[in-house]
Amino acid sequence: MLMANDLPDARDGSATQRAYRVLRKMIVTGELKPGEKLKIDGLRGRLDTGASPIREALSLLTSDNLVERIDQRGFRTAEISAQNFDEILKLRCTLEDLALRESIAKADDAWEEQLVLAHHRMARAKDGNEATFEDLHKLFHMALLANASSPILLKFCSQLYDLNIRYRFLAGRALNYQRRDVSDEHGGILAAAVARDADAASSRLLDHYKMTGAFLAGLLERNELS
Amino acid sequence: MLMANDLPDARDGSATQRAYRVLRKMIVTGELKPGEKLKIDGLRGRLDTGASPIREALSLLTSDNLVERIDQRGFRTAEISAQNFDEILKLRCTLEDLALRESIAKADDAWEEQLVLAHHRMARAKDGNEATFEDLHKLFHMALLANASSPILLKFCSQLYDLNIRYRFLAGRALNYQRRDVSDEHGGILAAAVARDADAASSRLLDHYKMTGAFLAGLLERNELS
DNA sequence: TACGATCAAATTATCGATTTTTTTTGACCG
DNA sequence: CGGTCAAAAAAAATCGATAATTTGATCGTA
Numbered sequence: 001m002l003m004a005n006d007l008p009d010a011r012d013g014s015a016t017q018r019a020y021r022v023l024r025k026m027i028v029t030g031e032l033k034p035g036e037k038l039k040i041d042g043l044r045g046r047l048d049t050g051a052s053p054i055r056e057a058l059s060l061l062t063s064d065n066l067v068e069r070i071d072q073r074g075f076r077t078a079e080i081s082a083q084n085f086d087e088i089l090k091l092r093c094t095l096e097d098l099a100l101r102e103s104i105a106k107a108d109d110a111w112e113e114q115l116v117l118a119h120h121r122m123a124r125a126k127d128g129n130e131a132t133f134e135d136l137h138k139l140f141h142m143a144l145l146a147n148a149s150s151p152i153l154l155k156f157c158s159q160l161y162d163l164n165i166r167y168r169f170l171a172g173r174a175l176n177y178q179r180r181d182v183s184d185e186h187g188g189i190l191a192a193a194v195a196r197d198a199d200a201a202s203s204r205l206l207d208h209y210k211m212t213g214a215f216l217a218g219l220l221e222r223n224e225l226s
Numbered sequence: 227m228l229m230a231n232d233l234p235d236a237r238d239g240s241a242t243q244r245a246y247r248v249l250r251k252m253i254v255t256g257e258l259k260p261g262e263k264l265k266i267d268g269l270r271g272r273l274d275t276g277a278s279p280i281r282e283a284l285s286l287l288t289s290d291n292l293v294e295r296i297d298q299r300g301f302r303t304a305e306i307s308a309q310n311f312d313e314i315l316k317l318r319c320t321l322e323d324l325a326l327r328e329s330i331a332k333a334d335d336a337w338e339e340q341l342v343l344a345h346h347r348m349a350r351a352k353d354g355n356e357a358t359f360e361d362l363h364k365l366f367h368m369a370l371l372a373n374a375s376s377p378i379l380l381k382f383c384s385q386l387y388d389l390n391i392r393y394r395f396l397a398g399r400a401l402n403y404q405r406r407d408v409s410d411e412h413g414g415i416l417a418a419a420v421a422r423d424a425d426a427a428s429s430r431l432l433d434h435y436k437m438t439g440a441f442l443a444g445l446l447e448r449n450e451l452s
Numbered sequence: 453t454a455c456g457a458t459c460a461a462a463t464t465a466t467c468g469a470t471t472t473t474t475t476t477t478g479a480c481c482g
Numbered sequence: 483c484g485g486t487c488a489a490a491a492a493a494a495a496t497c498g499a500t501a502a503t504t505t506g507a508t509c510g511t512a
Contacts, residue, residue, distance in 0.1 A: 014298055014473095014495065039463070050497050052278070055465090059282050063289020065378065072240055072503060074464060087376050094324065150313050152291060152389075156382060163378075240465065240503095266494070276467050281495085298473060300494060 015049045019057035022047055027066050027077050028162055030169045034080040038067065064159050066166070078163075082220040085167050089213040092160045093206050099157055100205060102148035104198040111147040112194055118143035119190050123183065134165065140186065144193060144205070164209075167216055182208075241275045245283035248273055253292045253303050254388055256395045264293065264301040290385050292392070308446040311393050315439040318386045319432050322371060325383055326431060329373035330424040337373040338420055344369035345416050349409065360391065366412065370419060370431070390435075393442055408434075 023043070026032045038058060040051050047054065058075045061067035067075050078084075103111070122136040138161055145157055185208045192201035249269070252258045264284060266277050273280065284301045287293035293301050304310075329337070348362040364387055371383055411434045418427035 016495075017297055041463075050495095051464095052496055056281065056285055056495090059285035060288065062286065065381075071243060072464070074504095083375070087378055091376070091379060094320075098320065149309070150317070152313055152386075153317060155291075160378075242465075265492095267492095277494090278466055282465095298494070300474095 015053035016056045016060075019043075019047050019049055019053045020060050023054075023057050023061060024064070024066065024162070027061070028166045028169060030166070030172070032077050034077055034170070036077050038075040038077065040074070065163060080167065080170065080220075082217065085164075085213075085217060085220055088160055088163050088167075089209060089217075092157070092164060092209060095153060095157050095160065096145060096205060096209075097202050099145040099148040099150065099153050100193075100202050101198045102150065103145050104147070104193060104196055104201060106147050106149065107193075107196050108147070114146065115140075115143045115190065115193060119186065122186070138162075138165070144189065144201075167220075168212065171216055171219055185211075241279035242282045242286075245269075245273050245275055245279045246286050249280075249283050250287060250290070250292065250388070253287070254392045254395060256392070256398070258303050260303055260306040260396070262303050264303065266300070291389060306393065306396065306446075308443065311390075311439075311443060311446055314386055314389045314393075315435060315443075318383070318390060318435060321379060321383050321386065322431060322435075323428050325371040325374040325376065325379050326419075326428050327424045328376065329371050330419060330422055330427060332373050332375065333419075333422050334373070340372065341366075341369045341416065341419060345412065348412070364388075364391070370415065370427075393446075394438065397442055397445055411437075 023032075032038070040054055043054050044051060058067050059069070062069045062075070066078055068078055069075050118136070118140040122133065122140045125133045125136050138158075141161060142154070142158060145154055148154065185204065189201055189204045189208065192204055249258075258264070266280055269280050270277060284293050285295070288295045288301070292304055294304055295301050344362070344366040348359070348366045351359045351362050364384075367387060368380070368384060371380055374380065411430065415427055415430045415434065418430055
């Protein structure tokens with residue numbers, strides 16, 4: 001069963017959904033800086049909605065650990081720190097290893113096809129639209145894990161992905177993501193997964209994370225983040 | 227540093243906080259049944275607040291996986307199933323093992339004292355107030371893990387604890403929790419933790435979970451849940 | 453100068469009313 | 483009968499206004 005690569009449009013869904021998507025992107029991409037106070041009134045202007053949808057969107061973002069809620073004192077974006085990054089990296093390695101192995105253990109044709117497709121879409125988008133590449137990149141990584149019949153685990157992985165990618169955006173130009181041939185790494189992971197080789201897939205995936213992680217951790221230690 | 231065992235009072239905090247605590251307890255204890263529709267208006271009467279705090283509380287509960295939000299169609303409590311329970315149990319074993327080992331690895335006097343204290347409070351409450359025992363029980367289990375300097379991991383564990391305990395409440399009288407001497411098991415875990423024996427502590431903790439888990443899983447398979 | 457109290461401005465939290473969306477009902481037609 | 487459609491009812495989402503709370507500035511006092 002082929003599915004549309006449904007990246008939601010900016011006007012889909014309720015006002016809350018829209019606010020949620022926009023705010024999340026703004027936080028993940030660093031448009032809203034770590035620790036920044038999120039004043040409802042200010043955001044109302046930028047997002048062109050009332051206070052209620054914004055409040056609700058911020059509540060939802062709280063659960064993603066992207067926003068912190070301080071009772072009676074409003075909302076602010078989550079702080080960043082070297083420890084926090086380290087924690088995210090470690091947890092990701094543990095949980096994605098778990099999920100990937102289960103996913104491969106239950107491998108079937110449908111999953112494999114979805115995976116190949118996700119990879120193709122990501123590869124194709126690489127040269128083109130910079131913004132959607134990141135979305136497709138996430139879809140590829142989640143497609144790897146998708147066959148693990150463990151919704152809670154997948155949700156955790158998805159959250160950790162977003163928390164991690166935020167650091168990559170914050171590193172911005174400092175992180176020469178293109179220098180390393182990430183494309184090859186993705187290809188290697190895909191190949192191992194399709195070959196049902198859980199050990200190879202897992203070690204390649206984890207190396208993929210640790211490589212970027214080590215670089216980012218270095219930046220963080222030296223406080224070179226914007 | 228001794229801390230008060232601060233179980234929040236029913237009138238502490240904002241209306242949202244109150245609604246959040248009350249609703250969570252109602253869901254965890256099964257007063258609100260799995261899959262039940264949560265109509266804002268209906269809850270307004272029961273909780274004696276406006277719609278806004280309730281909406282916001284429900285949004286927060288969504289992130290705890292206790293409430294499901296369906297866009298434009300309101301909220302309902304999370305469904306239960308044998309798979310879901312199985313998933314929770316497995317994830318709990320993995321994550322608490324991780325957290326407990328890190329907690330013990332970094333063991334210090336302050337942590338040890340907090341732990342002993344949490345155990346004592348739980349043990350003392352056992353005969354008395356049934357309602358607060360569960361709260362203290364959770365505090366003890368979280369105290370075991372608390373020394374792992376990994377807030378995200380601890381948050382995951384806390385969430386999974388609540389999801390799990392919900393099943394125990396739903397099993398209600400069917401689960402003869404008192405039959406097994408849980409008190410001994412807690413004592414054993416505490417002793418191993420205080421002795422800094424990570425292997426023993428972890429295996430005792432996981433057995434503690436698996437024991438209850440196996441029984442509950444049996445009930446679920448046979449659909450004997452209320 | 454440092455400290456604490458007090459008041460005004462800013463901001464958040466909450467409420468009640470309105471708008472939008474979904475669900476239900478019941479009449480009508482094949 | 484069974485299914486479709488439209489109107490009515492119910493419920494959710496959103497808005498604008500009000501109440502409660504925090505923050506920041508000012509002033510008097512030791």
